[in-house]
Amino acid sequence: MTAKTTTLSVDYCFDLAETLNSGQVFHWEEHCFGGIDGFAGCIGEAPPVWIAQTGESEITTLRGAEDLVSEYLGLDQPIDQIHSSFPQNDEFLDLSISFCPGLRLIRQPMWECLATFITSSLKQVAHIRAISLTLRERYGVAHQWDGKVFYSYPTPLAIAEAGEEALRKCSLGYRAKSLQLAGQMISSGEIDLEGLPEMTTEQAVAELTRLHGVGDKIAHCALLFGGGRWEMFPIDVWIERVLRKPYRKRVKGVKLQKWAMKYFGPNAGYAQQYLFHFARKSVSVND
DNA sequence: GCTCAGGCTAGTG
DNA sequence: CACTAGCCTGAG
Structure with missing residues (x-):
């Protein structure tokens, strides 16, 4: 443990690697920091964070990133209550x-979650991951950290301005049109992601499925992994x-x-x- | 070459 | 309603 890290304890067992590799999110990279193997990546527009599993119910992260990481990973989720609500x-x-x-549902920023699932249709995990990283490198904001460059997910405006043809060159195929239109409708305010939390489930699904390329499956993924609607x-x-x-x-x-x-x-x-x-x-x- | 993959849309019966 | 072709791309 260096002076730059903090340890967070979790009141229920937690499995970081399985959680980050369970098809909810696709951009975390393995990264060793201060001799500890963990994962690094960007959450929303924030500078990169590093997260490691250092015990069965213990997570270590960068000092100053505790709240962001804790919220993202849902470390305070009442797992016992959740289990008791099951049949x-x-x-x-x-x-x-x-x-x-130790598997958890994480709470991603809505836009990057939605956009990633728009690009996921009929793709395997490895490929979704490759596409996400390419989009980040080409249209996201670069952050230097620990000798490496990490990229935030491109904003809706950056995606809209990139244009369909350029997006196609990121191996998106027919999904390029959907992603570009989503960037356009969201950056222009025609679709209001910020308003989703105030909507009922039906309204939120209806709002998201107005987007081209977004059906029930993707709308549910975005609201579950990005909107925290369990x-x-x-x-x-x-x-x-x-x-x-x-x-x-x-x-x-x-x-x-x-x-x-x-x-x-x-x-x-x-x-x-x-x-x-x-x-x-x-x-x-x-x- | 071929098939298939963590979907959606538009069109048909 | 239920069903289906077509869409792009890379891995096996």
Whole structure:
């Protein structure tokens, strides 16, 4: 521990690496600082931060970044309460939780979360990551730190001004149009991300899906990982497999969505994250 | 070459 | 409503 770092204790086990690699966020880079292996990256417009796991329930970060990091990682989340809001006697959910009890939902800045998920459609994690880093390098703000350069996510205006053609050159393909339009509509104020917290869930989804390239899945991801609305329940192919097999649900689309939000309750998104992570990391839930 | 991937839109039945 | 082609790109 150097004079430049602070240690934060968490009242429930916490798994930093799994959390940062669980498909919520894609830009953290492994970085060793003061002899401790951790992760570094930018959160919003702020200068880079470094975060490391230094104990089962202990996180070490840069002095001065405690509040930012604590809020971002959700270190104060009442995990016991969240678990007790889940359906009882759900063995598959219990199994998923025990597979990775230190997994958390993080709270990202809304715009970078939304934009990243717009670029994620039909892409694998490694590729989403590559695209995110390219966008940051080309259109974000550069920050020097510990001998390396880290980039903030480009602002909506920077994305809008980059233009569709230039965005295509970041391997975005047809997603370039969606991202450029989102940058445009948000920087012009036509879509108001700041107003989302005051809206009901239905209103917030309706507002976000006005964006080209944003359907239910991406809107739910943005509101869950960026808006801190733990009742959201994004349904992708992994979750659909889980709901089909262990949960024997045959319905699809909006019906499935409604069922899941009701069944898993006010923290359905948390349940979703455990299920999603378990489905991806454990050997085949396939039929 | 080919298939497939953590979606969405626009169009059809 | 339910279903489907087409969209770009890189990895296997």
